[in-house]
Amino acid sequence: MIEKALRGEPRYYMWIVFLLAIIGVGFGCWLYQLNVGLGITGMGRDISWGVYIGQFTYLVGVAASAVMIVIPLYLHNYRKYAKIIVFGEFLAIAAVTMCLLFIVVDIGQPQRMLNVVLHPTPNSILFWDMIVLSGYLLINIIVGYNCLLAEAKKVPHPGWLKPFIYLSIPWAVSIHTVTAFLYAGLPGRHSWLTAVMAPRFLASAFASGPALLIIVLLIIERVSKFDPGRDALQTIAKTVCYAMIVNLFLVGMEFFTAFYSNIPGHMHGLQYLFVGLHGHGKLVGWMWTAAPFAFIGVLLLLIPPARRHHGILAFACISVFIACWIDKGVALVIGGFIPNPFERITEYSATFPEITIATAIWAIGALILTVLHKVAVTIREEEAAT
Amino acid sequence: MNMDRRQFIKIAGLSTLFGLGGKGAFELLRPGALDAAVHHGEEHAPEKPKEVRKQWAMTIDVEKCAEPGVVEKCIKACHSTHNVPDFGDSKNKVKWLWEDDYEHTFAENENEYMDDHVKELPFLCMCNHCEHPPCVRVCPTKATFKRPDGIVAMDYHRCIGCRFCMAACPYGSRSFNWLDPRKGLNEKELNMEFPTRMRGVVEKCNFCVERLAKGKLPACVEAAPQALTFGDLTDPDSNVRQILRRRSSMRRKLELGTGPCIFYLV
């Protein structure tokens, strides 16, 4: 099936070359980082996790979102999703791969990575994160590959695949819950020490992941002869809408608890993010960009005529995606370290090599997604032609 | 050959996995082979000394620290004994022992109407070697672990540099080697009896385990014995317990349940 990804229109090749160029530059920066150390990033003693872990956290959510397609199709036989499920699974594969790559570039001694396997430590959430992410990648590869292969051969998928598909549902929820637990159990960081961390994570995951899926499907609709189906897109869009509403509601809950209780430790995190604290406010601009994007996205997705218009739908999904990305990929991780345990504020500025490496990893994800989706699209196009 | 491309790739992939995994499996399934070679030197070893359960702790008399030069002497003793690199005040700074004022050391006890005297007192901060350390709970490789004598130790050989412990520590006691620490050290001033660390691992105060093994007191305690006292918290008659019965003491962030073992005598 891979040969289907090797042939395409000229703009397909141009896109691949563009991605490879970004990956090449990023790889060079990573070699520089391996040589000098993580000091070349903007991270430091006070902000010890930055862009890399932020992207990792966000992408775990995107990966988990495949479950929003799997549940209606396999548990409730919503046939409209039958044509696009494989695109969701491939998105999950690309996202999980990016997660693993972000971890590799973030740790100080990557060649010792296997120590997590050689010295299993069940009391550490990171141990479980490694297990659930690797397992999820494996499940999605097995399910995605076998489903697509069966379709290419025009046979129903094999029966032994069903348990894996059902397993992927709680597993998807688990990957993001475990990632939330990385943050939610740490006693010293007040902005993270909240019971709604896992629900927030899941809600924003189920908003941002399907939003990205819609964007990708709309692009595919444009550049190929495959039609994902209007109804399927509308249902996913409604999923994004309601998930985003839940996400905003939960964020609202955080605000209430912090400001009604008036406890300084609880308020400081949100104050730093939205209005600045003790004269520091580097992330304020980011938050006040995220907020309108979030509300505008939800509004457009709620109004049926807007949602049905594919141009507006694309804009709404991009808004939701960006809002969730700022909330999780920027504000959550970096904001969690501010103020530091001594109530001092150290601010964070990502450096050029750091951003380049992060962009290159996104490009690797885009490359994997492009190749896998090209295979799927070609098979669908061939199906439609016969 | 009647194999198609798909079968070829599958077989190649599985062979690679078996090839890589086989070696690992050999190491894991026949560990006796290596151990036997090493342990034959210890057949006549006496019983390993029974590990004594204790909890090392330190009391810090803050007034005595305020005397001129005391705090600097302690920090210098610690950092020079352990080859702690000096990266100034940059984001890459590494520190095992440092001082801060009341307002920041006890940030959870914000008190705008505090007396002027306490406002100016220096508080020495270091790893608290907690009784219930969150850093140990989160380490995925047990690179940081609690010894039977209560010290929270670091195994730099195993640390993968994930910095989860740094996020977990509520006291900000840990430093990461963002750069090669030798770049922050003067070759001529190295303590040749103690290693440095490599970049990419986390480090912190270790209560001078290597000195305790030789029956010496921690370097900071030796530098300022009038201000710092080091002893066993679990022994009701130890020096620290006697001091704690006599003097009022504070610990950082008690409400978090970590059980810190650095007591500030105010």
Place this chain on the structure above:
Amino acid sequence: MYDAWKIIVGLVIFVVLFTAAFWMNAGKAAPVPEPKIDTPEIKKMAEAERKCVEDKHFMRTTHMQLINHWRDQALREGNREYINQKGKKYYISLQNTCMKCHSNKKDFCDKCHNYAGVSPYCWDCHIEPKEEPKGNEL
């Protein structure tokens, strides 16, 4: 065979690259390493006392495992006393026991390590003993 020439040319290039290590170093056999044990500290000891922690054969084959064992014993178990086959006690420390006698890393450790093409990461942290300046001091 389809595309015969492309395959044969590709195979030839592959074989040449794969065996490059061999034919590039043909005729240049490196001499067998001879680690030197004539450090000042060893010379100060009487002949009969010049014994390492374990015997030469054991050390040659197993010093890597012994050092790993020491690392775990000292750092993780808190046990800093090692008793060798002959019942003699040693203080477990790379810098303060091994390197006290073998203070010439370049003429001892590196000799075999360079020959075998290994670079153990011990020296990233453990400080090498200062080399004796050869000839006149500056």
